[in-house]
Amino acid sequence: MKNIRVIFEPEKIQVEVPSGSKIISAIEKSGIYFELPCGEKGICGKCGVKVIEGAPPPNETEKKLLGEKVKDGWRLACQSRINRDSTIFLENRAASYHKILTSKTLHGILRKPQIKKKLINVEKITLENPVSLQEHIARHLGVGIEKVSPFILKDVVDYNGAAETVVFHNGDPLAVEKGDTTSHCYGIGFDLGTTTMVLTVFDLIECKELISVVRPNPQIKFGDDIISRIDFSLRDDGLEVLHRIIVDEINRMIDEAAKVSGIENHHIYQFVLSGNTVMEQIFLNLPLNSLSKIPFNPLMKGPVEISAFRAGIHINPEGIIFVFPVLGGFVGGDTAGLILTTGIHKSEGIQLGIDIGTNGEIVIGNKNGIIAASTAAGPAFEGGRITFGMRAQTGALERCWCEEGEIHWQTIGGNSLKGFCGSGLVDLIAVLRRSGIIDEAGRFQENSDSVFSHMLKNKNNGFVFVLEPEKNNSVYLTQKDIREFQAAKAAIRSGIEILIKKAGVDPKDIEKIYLAGALGNFVNIENIKNLGMLPGFPTERIIPSGNTSLASSLLFLCNSELRKDIAEIIKKTRVIELSLYPEFQEVFTDSLFF
Template sequence: MPKTKHTVRFMPDGVSVDVFAEAENLLRVALVAGVHVNASCGGSGTCGKCKVKILEGEYEADRSAKISDEQWEEGYRLACRTRVTGDLVVEVPIESRHEKGVLARLRGTGQDHVLAEKHWGAEYETVPPEPLVRKYFLELTPPSEGDNISDMGRLAQALKRDYRIDQVLGEMEMIRSLPKVLREGEWKVTATVLTGRCGNRILRVEPGDTRKNAYALAVDIGTTTIHAQLVNAFTGEKLAKAAEYNAQMSMGEDVITRIVHAIKPGGLEILQKRAVKTVNEVLKEVFDKTGVLREEVTHLVLGGNTTMTQLILGIYPRYIREAPYVPAANLFPVFPASELGIELTPRTLAYAMPCVASYVGGDITAGVLATQMHLHDELTLFMDVGTNGEIVIGNKDWMVSASASAGPAFEGGGVKFGMRASYGAIEQVRINPLDLEPMFMTIGQQKPKGICGSGMIDCIAELQQCGLISQNGKFNRELSGVTWRIREGEGGWEYVLCKAEDSQLEEDLTITEPDIDNLIRTKASIYAACSVLLKSVGLHFGDVQKIIIAGGFGQYIDVEKAMTIGLLPEVEPSKVSYGGNTSLEGCRIACLWSGKVAEAEQIGSMITNIELSVSRIYMEEYVAALFLPHTRMEEFPLRAKKLEETNKLLGEIRRAHPQENP
């Protein structure tokens, strides 16, 4: 499928950028191009600061009270309300006479290293679904004097004849309904069949052809957030997604605290019920959105880390936390979802993605499945940055894994205005190095109400690149004299990203030093884990052919920024892709192709897990990584050089024009 391509040229800088998405937002294009526009309402069209003048080209734009009729005539538009539909030339108002050129020198080429979430499943979409629980339409020959085998035998014969399915066994409830259903459907029926490891169970028969009324649910049980996706299990069509914070959050933000709660008397039951409560909420949302009926859901695939998996299944998690860190089980049987309290009929079967070890769970198996690193030769580094940071390194022949207790900073946890990637979350940030003013966009282009993972990466990278923070994450207090945005707040020093009046908040949206500390610890633990894993197999970052970053960062992640903060190693940006919620995606794939379920089980048994807590070098590596990007700057040579150049240039400019900073 060839992509649309339009070129947008920003004047007076002369920066050009290629746009591949259809009807892309002009503000995002500027942001990606490194062209500064003082957008301070997240692209919600309310601040009016993103005004640009379109000199030529095709576009669509919304009218706004912020633009007078006269300006409209002259070609002024709000960038955040303009969609690119052809090649454009756009003039950006320059607030500082020194901006021209300087910004370009600071930013580089304007090349786009922002990754949109990759749709891993794309290559499966061409194969019709063959789900674990599948509906088959059958036209049976009615019984007669010479052919009076049992109803069940007749059904089994037809399944074998038409679909080569044998070794079938009927569920008792199905057998109970069979005599009536066969005759009601006049011997034309649809059978719902669970393909087992061996043998097939007929779960249900319905009169007529109901194959298309078959839905499956992928459910990612995150420590912080529970996501669900509803798909049509016959066509594979993606119908709806929903997400809610895991109601277990009030019992601790990380898995350890949850385990501590769970092993108290009655604790496991409470945690189990809370997770199910949230699952029921997200399911309600997808059902409400689509009108799909609960009884039409044939199956559900759950993916979660080992603790989340055990908690929702009601399995005592104590020994996950105690050395030698033993999970109760890595493989689980297929069971009726309703047994857990999930609001589905008793016929809807649930399958939990296989786990690997106490801290590498079904979410990671699902992630590997989604990214298909288990099918390829290239040495791949997969990192899932959620509440924990789980890493898998390997290829189709071998895989090693580790888990770093990273903390949920990238998912919004432990960050003052942190939030998950949902409407109103700041997901992309740029800071003008000259006037230190931010420019940002929110998810859904709404007024900001918080900042998500990708926003945090951008923000910290920009703060550092503008010299607002040092390499150990502390604010350059001197600059508080240069910009009001640096200030000492209640919780220490902070940078004001968005004023209260431009946001949905009652107070200014800031990034605090504790937020930055938190993020540095998180990225350090992940980077250190990668380091240790690579060393354990005698390799280093240079050997890695592909990096996949997964997690709830938001829709866009900027690879350059991720390297700038040292979350990713310094590699060719083209090697990196962003997977988004690969756990949910893996569950979706497992929902649709039973062969992929078998692959997931193989992945689970193939991965060798390494316990970082007993690794002699992990702590060393972690401490070395508590720096932006790293204390071993030789591992980030390009970043080191750029940092030096930027500092020099900014120093010169600031010395020359101190008065230009407000």
């Protein structure tokens, strides 16, 4: 089979692929980042590219999802096969500004890091007492020889009695370095999300954040939710592909952070990772088979500690990789992080924690015990499966409101409107519900008396709400988009209702409600209450809590005492499966309404 040449604009990157290859194969070979939200299933229509030269005939899937755009050369990268030299335009995503939550501010934390450094001066080894360097260092440190691995002495093998720096992890020697490096001591906190990954370099001496790097999770091209990732992992070499792609991206993030901040990778000694069960097991290259079938039990419990060398992570090879524990089922380390950060496990009164994301997690309890559950909210809150949905990046509608009979909105970066991120979607649907454009069942009302009725248009035998009707290619909201949002918010609400009932508490007795995750931090709280995602909690009790997954990893870096808290959280938390409760389907159905 002959090769054909493919040129990608505007980067002008050129690759060769066999004739008949899918466009996505050429994109992957080019190294250009590109998302496949539905994992090449051909159901979302979001991998559209414009074939400027060499466009193949569109298939039925492309005609259905792209409509009239196929006449202008638009094709789906996951569907279209190219058979001759082609030029393809890809939107330049790299230049977009992402509004991603890093972590909550760490106030009043105990400074007791697990990694410490000590400068030592040891006399030379002499002919009169020709002991091994391992024994010599151990004796000077006052520890048993077994505590000093010979592998950490490779950099000081020519030891001549000069000053050396010993790196300790919880009191045990971790590394020995030439000269005085006591002022260079760093760790990394990492939030491994299904959709987004956030890395923060942490100064372990001052216990403060230095720099953060944010990336979309590159596994998105295999599907935008954890079920898609599990399915892909069951294919031949699927798990290895998922594992390798995530480790490679993490290393690129580390290298970028080190370069920008002027830090040497070998001066990073601890890497603490938090994520849901599926993401953590993929990171550790652990099979997901048991999560694909009843009773959905994870392989790991944790926490897990391994060397950076074994994990393949670009920090000091002797550095420690710490992965937060899985609490049970799909309730992973990020939920343990939510409990740790908010202190629910030490609270006298009943508290509720909700992590709003693709895989939503909910916990309720206090120092006497905690109940936790996961709920498959899906990616709608992060722009997934919404016609013009997008993550929080340049051009995304992030705020929307009604004023003097007109709809107003704010986009990230102040640029022209490209689509909706989660907070903007919530606001828009709230405006449409208040104005009567949609009813309590979420249906568009054709004969509404709303001042916005002129923005309701008929498209492809269905109604859509067009935000800028004066523009031919305006962004719009479909009936299907509203249904996706209803399903996502109902998943969260039904989880809350069942956990409250299972805990045997009255909602009015819940003293604090923590909203974690990007949507939980940026969303208009009154709007999510009015749309029925939350019960009628007093607004003053609802606390936006930031990225608790990342915050927990930073807290752990700074405070060795939190190992005890993590053990306590594991012991106190009981995970339940929501689908086992007969009332779940009824509560879910009721929660679909606005």
